[in-house]
Amino acid sequence: MTDTILDRFLRYVVIDTQSNPLSGAQPSTEKQKDLGRLLEKELQAMGLADAHLDEHGNVYATIPATSDKTVPVICFCSHMDTAPDFTGTHVKPQLVKNYQGGDIVLPGDQNQVIRVSDNPELKNQIGHDIVTTDGTTLLGADDKAGIAEIMTAAQFLLDHPEIKRGAVKILFTTDEEIGRGADKVDLKKLGAAFGYTLDGSTVGEIENETFSADAVDIEISGVAIHPGTAKGRMENAIRIASAIIARLPKDMAPETTEGRQGFIHPTGITGAMEGAKIGFIIRDFEVDGLHQKEKLLEEITRSVMQDYPGSSHSFKVHEQYRNMKMVLDQHPEVVDNLSEAVRRVGLTPKLTSIRGGTDGSRLSFMGLPCPNIYTGGHAYHSPLEWVSVQDMEISARTIVELVKVWEERAA
Template sequence: MINRQHLIDRFVSYVTVDTESDPESNTTPSTAKQWDLANALAEELKAIGLEDVSIDKNAYIMATLPSNVEHDVPTIGFISHFDTSPDFTGANVKPQFVENYDGKDIVLNKDQNIILSPDYFEDLLLYKGQTLITTDGTTLLGADDKAGITEIVTAMEYLVQHPELKHGKIRVGFTPDEEIGRGAHKFDVEKFGAEWAYTMDGSEIGELEYENFNAAGAVVTVEGKIVHPGYAKGKMVNSMYIATEFINSLPRLETPEHTEGYEGFFHLTDINGEVDSTVLKYIIRDHDKSHFEARKDMMQKLTDELNMQYGRQVVSVEIKDQYFNMKEKVEPVMHIVDIAEEAMKQIGITPNIKAIRGGTDGSQLSYMGLPCPNIFAGGHNFHGRYEYVPVESMIKATEVICKIAELTAKQ
């Protein structure tokens, strides 16, 4: 049995260290404070009995649990990230505990009237009777992905302490800067040396994901002409009006707030405009590769049409691919998903195999030669004040890791 209080204490020790990453930084890790937890994790991995513990100049951590069987077993890995999102502050996290949750509103912060309510967050009702760890309403929690780290470290410690559980060689990897899209950028796949791995970075208990969005970013620049407004007739070109035409010409219902499941979208993330020049920033997402390419084509065609309409180049668009659907790399080795699915079933979890409406380090790692499906870590409402994680989900995720190790050794 996993030691419940030990797991809770470990999780709290992680989330109370501020590891927020910074997209404006050019260093790795992007913030110096990520080193605080990274160095502590490296020492902890040594303390629980793992071997070959290393932390490189970019704060990537790797370690080994040696095989305890004599027959050949594929080397597998488990990966999580220790940074937290810059979307909301991760400084001075004060976890709160809700024992035996009754299904009612949870007061996160009485003074500021911040309420975590099942009327809005219906998933809460899945966890009646369980212990929830929440924020105090003023920070995020950091379960994304310190729950994943907690589960991996706890599982490795459990396997060290229970040699009767047979397993092959297991590699552990912890990365910085996942939340700003760089978690896999400097990950040394060859050094890691696993045939496949799993990121412990999903949400609700039972989630198992091997599909994610194809992703691109687009910067649309609209050039206008500024003249004195009193003498502007026939001369002024207001770039903000043309930018509005561009925005309104894209499918209005193909945006994040109107889509779900496998539906893709265009998402306008930023506008910076004046009469003379306006810049629009978009992200483009779709699970289907052909639809993804069609979305990029649509933006280029719209740009060309507006330039034709105005008789000169008033709009330009720069589109850059960001990551791709890992399904293409995982499907040829579907047994790695089957093992995770069977592991869940054997410990009483109903697998929920679904596509990620986002990205994951696993996507980039899969294209770098390390097929890497994603498994639930248990948290909900990531990147904000309403984040929470059920303790029971973290325990189950830990058990899944141990069971995957056992099943791999039996293959």
């Protein structure tokens, strides 16, 4: 196989794999399996006989060991779905060869402009080949760049059996963008001791920390009365829900926080006079901070409800995921080996935190410690998404070097 990383990436992004949060199935959309079936065939064509797509849409494969040492089995993982935030149908990738700076106007919708002022990393891309969309869809670099990088590294390792390595597992998941990426992963079948997701952004950045995350659902039962005779009797559930949201601290919202600051974020509200529902996500890097925000939200709710004595409510917290750093700190070699691999490709490793989640967070708490490696993609979940071909190549090289480091440092 002579495919370049760009060949692979362009082949993958035109396959529509958007997930659907309203579906209860896994995968949430059958079209994710279209990419899964292609990857299964490509892995088998490389000679990976165990490559297969399971009933949940996950793809598994094993690159066999070439070392006589006992090397921990490591896994590289990326997700096949793209975000439901913006359409991923009929993706038309564009290639800006030998980028020489300046804003990039997208041809399908010239109101869509990738501006240097909004994307300062473009200043480091002079001479690179930049892939964008035409401005009417997502690109899907999140996370098809990661898939192309894993596939390219896998082919390189297979073409160079002289590179000593332990067994390497490959895992491609579904539904990561809707928080279900690890739900149906069979870790026993996978058989890895440690893992790495390829789902990051700027090259050189190692993401070893995520938010801890919960969801909160508030249901309100109001008092519905004909509005003509409502004085002193009606308790409109819509107004109650609105009052709760109005009392949220303005400095504790996604749009007013950054860095290590957490937030309380209403994600949906539905209702009528007799009943209303509000959905929230709560985020903080510390579990204590998460619980404090939930306590604050509950106090606000109770305070509002005191003004409506005929109404009632329920307040339910659902755990989503936890900060993977709590697990990774117990296995420092996972990040240490990655940092060495980053140095070997000529970059300075930079530990960073994700203001969000990743399959790696769930997998870490399932028993597979799993930090996040850069893919080179930027401006995810928007039609302004872009990725450098050269940065994707660096990511693939990082995978190869990481495999070497694990073998060299094995007892």
